[in-house]
Amino acid sequence: MPGATKMQSSVLQVIFTSFVFLSSVNNGYAGTTSTFTRKEWPSIDIPLDNEAFAVPEGYNAPQQVHITQGDYDGKAVIISWVTADEPGPSRVQYGISKNRYDFTAEGKMTNYTMYRYKSGFIHQVLVDGLEHDTKYYYKIGNGESAREFWFQTPPKIDPDAPYKFGIIGDLGQTYNSLSTLEHYMQSGAQTVLFAGDLAYADRYQYNDVGIRWDSWGCFIERSAAYQPWIWSAGNHEIEYFPYMDEVIPFKSYLHRYPTPYLASKSSSPLWYAIRRASAHIIVLSSYSPFVKYTPQWRWLNEEFKRVNREKTPWLIVLMHVPIYNSNEAHFMEGESMRAVFESWFLKHKVDVVFAGHVHAYERSYRISNVHYNVSSGQHYPVPDKSAPVYITVGDGGNQEGLAGRFRDPQPDYSAFREASYGHSTLEIRNRTHALYHWNRNDDGNKVATDSFVLRNQYWASNRRRRKLRKNHLRSVVGPIAY
Numbered sequence: 001m002p003g004a005t006k007m008q009s010s011v012l013q014v015i016f017t018s019f020v021f022l023s024s025v026n027n028g029y030a031g032t033t034s035t036f037t038r039k040e041w042p043s044i045d046i047p048l049d050n051e052a053f054a055v056p057e058g059y060n061a062p063q064q065v066h067i068t069q070g071d072y073d074g075k076a077v078i079i080s081w082v083t084a085d086e087p088g089p090s091r092v093q094y095g096i097s098k099n100r101y102d103f104t105a106e107g108k109m110t111n112y113t114m115y116r117y118k119s120g121f122i123h124q125v126l127v128d129g130l131e132h133d134t135k136y137y138y139k140i141g142n143g144e145s146a147r148e149f150w151f152q153t154p155p156k157i158d159p160d161a162p163y164k165f166g167i168i169g170d171l172g173q174t175y176n177s178l179s180t181l182e183h184y185m186q187s188g189a190q191t192v193l194f195a196g197d198l199a200y201a202d203r204y205q206y207n208d209v210g211i212r213w214d215s216w217g218c219f220i221e222r223s224a225a226y227q228p229w230i231w232s233a234g235n236h237e238i239e240y241f242p243y244m245d246e247v248i249p250f251k252s253y254l255h256r257y258p259t260p261y262l263a264s265k266s267s268s269p270l271w272y273a274i275r276r277a278s279a280h281i282i283v284l285s286s287y288s289p290f291v292k293y294t295p296q297w298r299w300l301n302e303e304f305k306r307v308n309r310e311k312t313p314w315l316i317v318l319m320h321v322p323i324y325n326s327n328e329a330h331f332m333e334g335e336s337m338r339a340v341f342e343s344w345f346l347k348h349k350v351d352v353v354f355a356g357h358v359h360a361y362e363r364s365y366r367i368s369n370v371h372y373n374v375s376s377g378q379h380y381p382v383p384d385k386s387a388p389v390y391i392t393v394g395d396g397g398n399q400e401g402l403a404g405r406f407r408d409p410q411p412d413y414s415a416f417r418e419a420s421y422g423h424s425t426l427e428i429r430n431r432t433h434a435l436y437h438w439n440r441n442d443d444g445n446k447v448a449t450d451s452f453v454l455r456n457q458y459w460a461s462n463r464r465r466r467k468l469r470k471n472h473l474r475s476v477v478g479p480i481a482y
Ligand SMILES: *[C@@H]1O[C@H](CO)[C@@H](O)[C@H](O)[C@H]1NC(C)=O
Pocket: 111, 112, 113, 118, 119
């Protein structure tokens, strides 16, 4: 191909691959069920005295340090940590060079009880007014016990700002969880989109629940103190424990993992949105009311109106329960939310929906199932170019183990599925292209397994692309697989 750039030829290659892909869809075949099996490490939590949960030395030293985005556009972070011996100050010193902390931010302290467990002193400090695309150093704690960390703010909101997100779900605190976390940290991704089910502390009883929340806070600090984790809540965050008279839902989660919900005009930390680089990220709560007229429904309706694809081309939804899943585990649990929100996802051309909950990996084609009503109409998923790709990454590695039984035969909507542990990355290149990988944990190695180019739903339908599609996919009708 004289004159063709390397990039053009790789685009052609991708299109060619998709041709093969789509042809097979038209022949009525579903996607791939990976036959990969690996020796699973036992699904048991790492013992509390393991160094994975090491508490820093020193009187009242800050522990369980984590950060999340603190505003709508990425010029603020919320820094949170726990002190065990006494409250101490909720103060962050920060600046743009190491060991020079020109600025100070003050926040608040909270604590709670769970049965007879008393939490440490949980500090939450909003550090705002930051510059975009800048490395900040920060210091928390007092005297000898003070600790120092750093983070990088995202580039300013721009349709072509490149950015690399990681996606982790259902992490827990087993040896498999540690492997996932270590692999994620090698990925070079800049922010975690967390698909719910954090610590699995609710698998314990009485005071051990709080203790396992603490160990998980220590566990993730190696990453979460240095880059934001964007939280969404799963069923293991609900913690409805009548047997010990603890029935306030999400008590531990809400005390420990603050979110910037006010910045997106939400009335609850459980659902909210942020914008980061070229992405608009909507976080939903699978376990809060979402039917018509509820606060979450009203908020989402308004939030979709605030999405501006000219500024943030990438529209990503994060939730716990998958809407399309072909595993025996949790099959159809997402139906109620699908009935309420799926048509909005099509209308607003959401690019991708990330979920967890099912302890396996699965990716759908672009499909929808909205042309039915309770009395009649078509009631099965069909190829739909306006639909998002649905990706389930509930395979972080918690103590419940893998969901190894997929429904057979593989439904037409399912493009790829594999029951092993791992995490995903979404590397946004510009307004039209993002590279996606799912990375399997393979006996301690990170192996990129399911990879594809995600085309932006708003921008990728430009003239050049239409022309290419016409030439190469003339007779193909069906889902765009990526
Ligand atoms: C929070 O900490 C304060 C100070 O130690 C203590 O008096 C109070 O009882 C704690 N509250 C809860 C809910 O644990």
